[in-house]
């Protein structure tokens with residue numbers, strides 16, 4: 001890594017500051033590479049789509065970025081913190097929606113949020129305030145006291161979002177936030193993400209191309225564990241005039 005250029009040292013600017021960084025990340029299961037030498041940086045204020053077909057390695061890479069999985073090679077940084085050596089500091093700044101949402105069917109949204117707020121060391125006043133805020137953002141008031149296992153997929157996804165947002169992180173990693181939702185729920189979640197994107201840096205995985213156009217100003221694309229594109233949605237579509245054709249070209253061997 002090069003040091004700061006001497007002529008830039010006096011410039012203080014947060015624009016373009018990298019908030020989510022993959023640095024040569026690889027994950028091997030035996031000889032199979034679920035992620036192979038993946039490097040990219042999502043900068044402050046960007047809403048980035050993490051695109052790729054089924055099995056491309058999106059969830060694996062997200063788990064490596066969040067520190068849930070240890071990389072075989074390389075390292076991840078969140079808000080400048082190395083997730084191998086400074087995971088707790090990075091986690092303070094990070095909200096993560098895992099692939100299948102929260103897995104505590106017997107808890108209610110309120111007890112789950114209270115549990116995670118306590119784990120994060122929030123005091124009762126702060127916790128009450130934050131629960132009220134995320135219940136409003138994620139529209140959970142009507143189910144706050146019902147067991148999570150009895151909620152619809154859409155509500156469970158919202159509980160997962162509420163958990164990710166509870167400590168008001170400025171960085172979000174969302175694994176397929178609209179998977180399994182009906183069209184109305186998809187609209188709501190996309191609207192929520194667009195609003196969150198006004199103040200937060202977001203990386204969200206998807207294989208739905210409309211999602212990219214609806215929400216994102218950056219695209220990172222992986223196929224078979226390798227980075228195959230990093231740029232804007234316009235650049236991704238450019239050669240083929242549309243995202244569908246480019247997705248096909250990047251994922252199907254010619």
Ligand SMILES: Nc1ncnc2c1ncn2[C@@H]1O[C@H](COP(=O)(O)OP(=O)(O)OP(=O)(O)O)[C@@H](O)[C@H]1O
Pocket residue numbers: 029033034052053054055056057058059060061207
């Ligand atoms: N624990 C594991 N052991 C062995 N192989 C694994 C393990 N976890 C994931 N894989 C494999 O790694 C590859 C990438 O999986 P991953 O879940 O990261 O893909 P993805 O892009 O998120 O897929 P999808 O869009 O279907 O969720 C797949 O071939 C998967 O079978």
